[in-house]
Amino acid sequence: MDGDQDTIGFIGLGHMGAAMAERLLASGRGLAVHDLDRAAVERMVAAGAKAAAGPEDMARRCSIVFLCLPSPEASRAVCAQMQAGGALRVVVETSTVGPESIRQLVASLDSHGVSVLDAPVSGGPRGARAGTLSVMVSGAAETLQAAIGPLQAIAGKLFHVGSEPGLAQVCKLVNNAISAAGMMAACEATVLGVKAGLDADVLLDAINAGSGRNAATMDKFPRSILTGSFDYGGPMGLMLKDLSLFIDLATSAGVHNRLAPATLAAWQQAVAYSGPEADYSEVIRYMEADAGAEVRARAANAAPNSTTTGKPDE
Ligand code: NAD
Numbered sequence: 001m002d003g004d005q006d007t008i009g010f011i012g013l014g015h016m017g018a019a020m021a022e023r024l025l026a027s028g029r030g031l032a033v034h035d036l037d038r039a040a041v042e043r044m045v046a047a048g049a050k051a052a053a054g055p056e057d058m059a060r061r062c063s064i065v066f067l068c069l070p071s072p073e074a075s076r077a078v079c080a081q082m083q084a085g086g087a088l089r090v091v092v093e094t095s096t097v098g099p100e101s102i103r104q105l106v107a108s109l110d111s112h113g114v115s116v117l118d119a120p121v122s123g124g125p126r127g128a129r130a131g132t133l134s135v136m137v138s139g140a141a142e143t144l145q146a147a148i149g150p151l152q153a154i155a156g157k158l159f160h161v162g163s164e165p166g167l168a169q170v171c172k173l174v175n176n177a178i179s180a181a182g183m184m185a186a187c188e189a190t191v192l193g194v195k196a197g198l199d200a201d202v203l204l205d206a207i208n209a210g211s212g213r214n215a216a217t218m219d220k221f222p223r224s225i226l227t228g229s230f231d232y233g234g235p236m237g238l239m240l241k242d243l244s245l246f247i248d249l250a251t252s253a254g255v256h257n258r259l260a261p262a263t264l265a266a267w268q269q270a271v272a273y274s275g276p277e278a279d280y281s282e283v284i285r286y287m288e289a290d291a292g293a294e295v296r297a298r299a300a301n302a303a304p305n306s307t308t309t310g311k312p313d314e
Pocket of ligand 1: 013035037074077
């Protein structure tokens with residue numbers, strides 16, 4: 001890879017990472033990319049990025065490297081490969097990996113002169129494409145300052161929640177525990193509403209003008225469930241990780257959880273039914289199949305190819 005220290009590195013070009021990397025390219029920055037999936041790298045190269053040979057190559061040449069990876073294990077593996085360093089000064093961890101993994105990344109990189117900026121994101125692939133993500137950041141002020149330009153290229157709103165890396169992960173896990181419980185509550189209750197005779201359009205309008213509204217009823221339902229398009233973006237299986245990390249955090253803090261374990265159990269059933277790679281919005285499908293009722297708009301029901309109850313591959 002040709003490059004210089006002004007080139008931003010980006011590792012992990014999936015649903016979220018590719019969209020964030022595109023924002024960085026659009027901001028006029030040089031971008032070096034890496035992913036285990038060659039096709040994902042080739043798409044970014046076609047858009048103007050340079051392919052790095054791997055994490056070691058990137059650490060040799062880029063002073064700032066963003067990570068957007070699917071698991072704590074993947075983040076640890078990539079950071080271990082970047083320890084030899086070179087130009088690398090800041091790793092911006094946008095993945096949701098939990099505070100304990102962030103402490104491990106700090107421990108593995110600190111002695112190599114590399115700082116970690118804990119920077120998980122919320123807003124989904126659509127928010128990432130639009131540059132409207134909520135970015136929760138924790139880390140030293142000078143580390144944030146070093147990465148502020150590229151962070152602003154991907155963030156709609158940026159919240160510096162503390163100087164200790166790991167605190168932003170706590171913020172993100174709290175957000176996701178609320179988001180997941182709200183999604184499950186909305187799925188369960190609206191399936192019942194439709195089964196009991198309500199029109200789905202009217203039901204959602206009433207909820208969204210009332211006290212039951214949440215991010216699921218306001219955004220995910222109208223976009224991807226009522227329409228039957230199931231294209232919200234992002235694999236539903238990732239939430240199993242986030243809920244498990246939230247429960248681990250509660251356990252280590254000595255705080256008793258009531259709702260998160262129930263949400264996790266419901267999410268596990270959804271993943272068992274639709275598969276971990278199914279769209280996030282498909283978590284409702286197993287409840288619909290169970291009840292024999294679909295939460296669809298009148299227009300979606302009238303369409304000749306409207307979806308039917310059942311697994312997506314059926
Ligand atoms: P994804 O599965 O779509 O993408 C992950 C990418 O990482 C894939 O392209 C994969 O090939 C690559 N990868 C895996 N291991 C690798 C390795 N060792 N080296 C290089 N590349 C590797 O996941 P996503 O939806 O983009 O999510 C990424 C992170 O962002 C996760 O931590 C997730 O929790 C978080 N997040 C996701 C969403 C969402 O809506 N999808 C929203 C906010 C935060």
